[in-house]
Amino acid sequence: MHFFSFTLSKPVIYFMGGEFTASNSWKHHPRYHKGDYEIIFCLSGIIYLQIDSQKFIIKPNQIVIIPPYTHLKGYKESDIDVDFYWLHFFPQSKVMDFTDDEKNIIPKLKSHHYNAKNLITLPEIFDIANPDEMAISFHRLLSENGKFHFLEKRDYLTSALLIELFETYVTQHDYLLNHAKIERVKEWITANMSSSLNVNEIAKNVHLNRNYLTRIFKKYTGMTTLQYLVKLKIELASLLLLRTEMSVKEISSAAYFTTPKMFMRRFKIETGFSPTEYRNKYSTILQNNSHIDPFIPVPSRISDSINDGVTEDIRYYQHKNKP
Structure with a gap:
């Protein structure tokens, strides 16, 4: 290579x-x-x-x-x-x-x-x-x-x-090479995302003790299982803000937050911007295609x-x- x-x-x-x-x-x-x-x-x-x-x-x-x-x-x-x-x-x-x-x-x-x-x-x-x-x-x-x-x-x-x-x-x-177990957990979380998904449900479905899951997940990813859940939701919301014209309310639901208020509060904590501020700041990039x-x-x-x-x-x- x-x-x-x-x-x-x-x-x-x-x-x-x-x-x-x-x-x-x-x-x-x-x-x-x-x-x-x-x-x-x-x-x-x-x-x-x-x-x-x-x-x-x-x-x-x-x-x-x-x-x-x-x-x-x-x-x-x-x-x-x-x-x-x-x-x-x-x-x-x-x-x-x-x-x-x-x-x-x-x-x-x-x-x-x-x-x-x-x-x-x-x-x-x-x-x-x-x-x-x-x-x-x-x-x-x-x-x-x-x-x-x-x-x-x-x-x-x-x-x-x-x-x-x-x-x-x-x-x-x-x-x-070494942590296929964590990758399977992450894949399961991604495939089963919902607004009600929590650490207990994840541990039960991947057949691991909750405390053990949290400990090894933190060791190999640098974040807890709950932090990873929030991270996935924020990433999805960020993509929808940048690449769609969906409203903040629609994005809140699509990104698996229980309420728009909770979504806006968590998004501000994680990114430093409100959803609208984030969209306005980062939405414009050079766009071109085969005709331009x-x-x-x-x-x-x-x-x-x-x-x-x-x-x-x-x-x-x-x-x-x-x-």
Whole structure:
């Protein structure tokens, strides 16, 4: 498997990103990546991508990382509608790429020696075990347009996203290899969500003592079973706020809260915003599809932050700006 190691002693530089939707019979336009890395997070549909000579089938809840100086194109039309987030960024430090067996690399990524190097290592393509949570992170990053003096918030949010992807990748392998029991509990909770679901009912149905369940769940997830229940509800409510026009009352019911008042109070505690404030703050991101190709000017801060060769590469996007 091919891996990329990013050094985050300095934040990466956010370039552009958005959400792409297309009906069936779509395939990715040919382009040449010059200078930047791209992350694609598939939400629905199938994306058939060829990166240089290697072909990939990107399925829902999968991430693919496209390195610079590579030819990219769709090699086959999609059979169903496609929806994905796309994000371009420039590292400020040299990126190491290498090939290794996943069984060898995972223990290394968990070591304290590795973590001390400020390295974030990710495979070229991998599954996301927490797609709803990751979708919220992508959406919030791409909707952010605030800037404070010389600090570009999206640079830091993009760096934080890389860290989140790294933690998700390493942690989910830990679950898959050693904690299948917890994964089965989480799957059961997701499949049986309701406004009345509680810890006693969960413990009974997964055939575990309540106290034991709470203890091991806390050990391997960092949260109690009840906190996980609330987390799932807040994630669902956040997605509905961002991606639908449902009313707050409708979302309260759809996200399994017993009353709108309880929903609004809990949402404010967990996110720091009321549902309406959250929707207004994060609802707008760049939307494009197979018939719309946005023009995005290259920010001067990027030109000033990287070498002349890469600066010349960036100008390419002023003329070839299709995801």
